[in-house]
Amino acid sequence: MVSLAALIAVFETAPGGEGVLAASRAFAGASVLEHQARRARRAGAERLILLADTAHPDLLAIAQRLRRDGLPTDIATSITDAADRLHPDEPVLVIADGCLAAQAALAAIVAAPPPALLTVADIPGRDLFERIDASVRWAGVALLDGALLRETAEMVGEWDPLSVLLRRAVQRDATRIPIAEDGEDGLPVFAQAPHGLAGIERRLVSGTRGLGQDWPALKVYPLIEEALLPPLFRRQIDPWWLAAGSALLAGIGAVATHALPLAGLVALLLSGPTASLADRLALIRAGEIRGRRWFEVARGLFAVLALVALTIGLARGGQWGWWLLGLLVPAGMGALASARAILARLGERASPPWCASLDGLLWVALPFGIVGLWGGGLGAMAAYALGSFGWAQRRIIALAGR
Template sequence: MALAALISAYHLAEEETEGLRATLPLAGRTLLEHQARLASFAGADHIVVVAERLPVALAAATERLRRAGLRVDVARDAADAADRIHPDERVLVIGDGCVAPVGLVERVAEARAPLVLTVADEPDNAVFERIDAVARWGGLMLINGAALRDTVAMLGDWDLESTLLRRTVQAGAERIDAGVQAGRRGGAAPLLVDGAAHLDGFDRDMLAGARSRGRDWPWRHIFPAIEGIVAPPLLRRGIDPVWFSVAAVTMVIVAGILFAAGWNLTAQIALLSSGPIAAVAERLAGARLSPLRWAPAFVKARMTAAAATLAVLTAGLAADHGWGVWLVSGIILLAMAALAAERRILKHLPGGQVPSWVASLDGLIWAMAPFALVGYWFIGLAVLAVYALCSFAIVQRELASRVGQRNAG
């Protein structure tokens, strides 16, 4: 059954000078944009924003969402919102100013309607609307389109959110305790934002929930420390992550130019910086719940530029060490090409897993660093050739094992 999202965007922030809750700044965008991306990430293919008025900031936010490919409608009242949602659709209701971890939103979206997310009735949760003596509404609920239409039909002058909540609770909706879910998933609790000050530190939670897709050892053990320093201020400024993907490729090209000029150590530093820059791009995109544009093309461009850079370095070293340098570099390239092919096959087999220490582009770059530091470039390339060949042998063995298990089964 299709999933729609209903997001309220009509309450003013605590300080009226801050405008609507929905337009409070978050990660260089608005709170509404993060809510809409949360809903889309949870599976909603249609988002209806209920806005009694449409200030410039709100109109700009919805237009940015549409340009990003999200299907967003703006309804000026409850009846208009109900008309835009089919009675048979499941509806994820997100309260005005409510933000929650991705996993919690997904948990609600995957459940059967009706369902209400709750938080404990404690002083720290006083901003949330009370349901009964022990629970308050956590800002998310799941209903169906027919229930929305029935509620709108009798709404009158009452508030849409509160009336939907009361009717859903009275209908015997299942309850999910946000505190219990956050404990199980190791995540944060939902947040009801009533002013910009309430969002202090939330960008760090967004980054903590976003993980780069790299699986090799530099992406797992080196780059996260760099991302933790660089990513937070960049996220707040709203810089498009695609520019960091461009920068990552550019640094590899710059390294090739520096190798050609004989500035080998500086070139190695440029190569080392390329990986963390690419990781920051993915981390920022993940925090904003938006796909990194042209990601596969950037990966291919970076690998192609790295191969060309290796050829430039090889040409420089061959002047002192002879044709053997070309042989070693050729082994590296062939082994990595074969390894990439084996990885693609293994990825489609059940249980196929490649160890994080297996050679990769960034693994080779960082493994070369100590040899570059002491000037043993040829020896470093020879070690990388052995590293690539051993990695290919390990993956080939794993692939043969998985194919054998599948055939036996």
């Protein structure tokens, strides 16, 4: 099967930008072009071609960042140059200059056979969308193939290559895929529109709320994240640093728990929203965190080490019953993980938010730690883990009985 490529036009300058490319405008922690490229990658594109008049310095820098993120990226300075880089049978996701389409819209058009066009109704206020006929405008995204690009390259001359591609696709009776509009929120946004990017930034922030499935991620962390996210993505902070910071905080917590249990618990607690911030920031940027899985594993291991340190402190003087209680926490969580895997095979993929998780256990222990009742905190964590496992077992029996 021929892999999907993406072709993104990069011609226009930003209004009043003194030669600054519209697609290089800062947006949600990166440039508009980087968001376009990363959304194309999530839609299945395995390589990227940037179609530009010249290799602008901003364009070269963005291409370098995309390559560093693992997306093969070339710059073509003409439609002929772009066509030469494509196989005739290769499907090509074509994205108009500065156009930011929703991920669901990209997924819909990639699933269609080429040629296909994403469309919007022709109503007042949509002048940025190119008109196809009296009732429909192009939404800025198309699925074509390498052969159509080659044919177009032979006839473009001095014409706008994207407009010619659009007309050729229309002449071939391209499938029209209307945008599933939810008011104006479902429409693509163009970087050339001076106020459009601010609105979509707000939607991106609100749309990533509550990524986790447990109650701390749904109820507690948003209170911290909503204040920190906007300044973080405006400063173009790489979410990798936050993910690494979450593992580091957990490591500090593991070390501190032996001598200062409350300080260790606070460090572990802070590692939770830090990891959640990293995930939300990566999703806003439509990117991925390098080594995310390893940071997650490290955080879990440090939490276990902190539990061991706490148990050692409680068991001083030969009170070995604390070891049994301490072992019940990881045992209960391991059993719960196995039960969740069985539930997923039975068709139930999400557990209730109140079900035990690493962050949930830490927050349950906090009130006991504040008053110094660490034994009670350990017992509460064990009861929470085992109670969640008991619920999962009952749910498995209920589903299996059906």
